[in-house]
Amino acid sequence: MQVRNASQSSEGSHNMSRFRILFLVPAFLFAAALGATNADLILENGTIHTVDPDVALVEAVAIADGRIIALGSKTAVDKFRTTQTQVIDLDGRFAMPGFNDAHVHLGNAALRMLNVDLSETTSLEELKTRLAAEVPKRKPGQWIYGRGWDESKWAGGRVPTRDDLDAVTTIHALFLERADGHSAVLNSLALQRAAIDRDTPDPAGGVIDRDATGRATGWLKEKAADQAFGLIPEPTRGQWRDGFLRAMHHALENGVTSVQDDTLRSPGQGKTAVSVLQELHAEQALPIRITVWLPFEAPLEELEKWRKELGTSDRWLKAGLLKTNIDGSGGSLSAAMLEPYSSAPDNKGLLLLDPDTVTDMVIARDAAGFQIGIHAIGDRANRVVLDAFDSAIRSNGRRDSRHRIEHAQFVNGADLERFRSLGVIASVQPSHLLTDLRWAPSLLGAQREADAYRWKSFVDSGAHLCxxxxxxxEPIGPMRGLYAAITREFESGGPPGGWHPDESLDMRAAIAAYTLEPAFAEFEETRKGTLTVGKLADIVVLARDVTRLAPEDVLQTRVDITIVEGRVAYRRH
Ligand SMILES: [Zn+2]
Structure with a gap:
């Protein structure tokens, strides 16, 4: 967002290039200090992958005041050790910069944390057990919202009844949404609050399921479920806080130390949610770093206000790009394509925004110095967004704008090179491939398959890929993304050799796309993304060296320790 020279330190106080030059000599023999000489924390005896092209691997790192003060051999780094220094023996384990997830919806994740996830249940008994574990955590009288059950997956499955749920609790109101989102079961207290009894007629467009005697079973369909859902209060600030903290702790467990987040645009409560993040930040209680995306369509004055309020330089919470969506998704055939879907010859998907309108808005927001990130999945959507970014350069001149296309899933060959030439970052989610592989080939047809998930082509073209x-x-665990990036195979394996394996990356490129590149994509590469003297000490320790593992073992690789700003924020027990 800021117009800032890429080589200039974001805080302007440290001259990094001096240290770069030092590292041109063999890194193992030298450690470079940055002012401080007493380390708070030293990691040693590891395989430490710095992602810094000038340094590559070291065996030890010293940290003071949340920043890296030295890297190199154990002996070299030992010079910074005092009696106060905490030392972590990596014992041969692998360490690297913390993962930076360039595209999350933390607010949605927080809401899921507050809800009871029933999607993995394999029986009615398990559903009841899962709920019974949740009940003691909730105050009497509260609603408990669970979702994701599917009786068709249960042996001898039948839809739960109010009586099943009353056996779990009669003093909390249970609303359990079925996996498809079209119906829900409620316990008796919830039915009572929804004023549903024997005499209640079915609402228009909805069904109140009843037994042979006419008594409501608790199963509400469509509008009947929607009406009851409307009774569940929106999360309180305290609940948001709880949900966010749980979601962020989950990120830490997965080695993720930074996220770039779309919460503000969430319908309804985005502003409340972000104000809770601001509150956590004011208390210095944010466990990970968050860049908050702003709503692209908002008037410029409002965007300026957000940019001022959140700022663009805080290392924990700051304003980032302006986000919008220009098309839908491949799976629902709503991604905007240049030619019809192979599986639906009348359907080219659709644009959610008019190209001329988008172009005008991009030009105005680019002129105001904002970074822009637009969700584009189909090849037509990608072309329209590239055209808009091109127009912005023609109108406003070239600057270090770092505009992004989020997803960039299907890109026509004629457009691929434009990412590099226009300076547009491809912000992709490799783990989507693990899900999309089920339908993408039939959707695209043989001719267009090569246009899908073109990770290696982006890198080879010289474009930025994060x-x-x-x-x-998708789950936040980065191992799925790394695995998808290097294999292009299902988690269970296949197709043999990977789907269009020429587009897979090697592990080092995949790690860079998960560390240095996301930092670049949020104007943070001068203080995050590599383990470099002077940068923030955000580090993840993995149980095994992922650069030397068979791909199937990458998926199983565990995070042992996550360090944020020089402090151990998570340690696996
Ligand atoms: Zn998204």
């Missing part, structure tokens, strides 16, 4: 997950759409 990774994220779309969490909670």
């Amino acid at each position: 990774f994220g997950t779309d969490y909670p759409v």
Whole structure:
């Protein structure tokens, strides 16, 4: 967002290039200090992958005041050790910069944390057990919202009844949404609050399921479920806080130390949610770093206000790009394509925004110095957004804008090179491939398959490519993304050799796309993304060296320790 020279330190106080030159000599023999000489923390005896092209691997790192003060051999780094220094023996384990997830919806993740996830249940008994574990955590009288059950997956499955749920609790109101989102079961207290009894007629467009005697079973369909859902209060600030902290702790467990987040645009409560993040930040209680995206369509004055309020330089919470969506998704055939879907010859998907309108808005927001990130999945959507960014350069001149296309899933060959030439970052989610592989080939047809998920082509063209997950759409764990990036195979394996394996990356490129590149994509590469003297000490320790593992073992690789700003924020027990 800021117009800032890429080589200039974001804080302007440290001259990094001096240290770069030092590292041109063999890194193992030298450690470079940055002012401080007493380390708070030293990691040693590891395989430490710095992602810094000038340094590559070291065996030890020293940290003071949340920043890296030295890197190199154990002996070299030992000079910074005092009696006060905490030392972590990596014992041969692998360490690297903390993962930076370039695309998340933390607010949605927080809401899921507050809800009871029933999607993995394999029986009615398990559903009841899961709920019974949740009940003691909730105050009597509260609603408990669970979602994701699907009786068709249960042996001898039947839809739960109010009596099943009353056996779990009669003093909390239970609303359990089925996996498809079209119906829900409620316990008796919830039915009572929804004023549903024997005499209640079915609402228009809805069904109140009843047994042979006419008594409501608790199963509400469509509008009947929607009406009851409307009774569940929106989360309180305290609940938001709780949900965010749980989601962020989950990120830490997965080695993720920074996220770039679309919460503000969430319908309804985005502003409340972000104000809770601001509150946590004011208390210095944010466990990870968050860049908050702003709503692209908002009037410029409002965007300026947000940019001022959140600022663009705080290392924990700051304003980032302006986000919007120009098309839908491949799976629902709503991504805007140049030619019809192979599986639906009358359908080219659709644009959610008119190209001329988008172009005008991009030009105005670019002129105001904002970074812009637009969700574009289909090849037509990608072309329209590239055209708009091109127009911005023609109108406003070239600057270090770092505009992004989020997803960039299907890109026509004629457009690929434009990412580099226009300076547009491809912000992709490799783990989507693990899900999309089920339908993408039939959707695209043989001719267009090569246009899909073109990770290697982006890198080879010289464009910037960064990774994220779309969490909670996909799990936040980066191992799935790394695995997808290097294999292009299902988690269970296949297709043999990978789907269009020429587009897979090597592990080092995949790690860079998950660390240095996301930092670049949020104007943070001078203080994050590599382990470099002077940068923030955000580090993840993995149980195994992922650069030397068979791909199937990458998926199983665990995070042992996550360090944020020089402090151990997570340690696996
Ligand atoms: Zn998203």
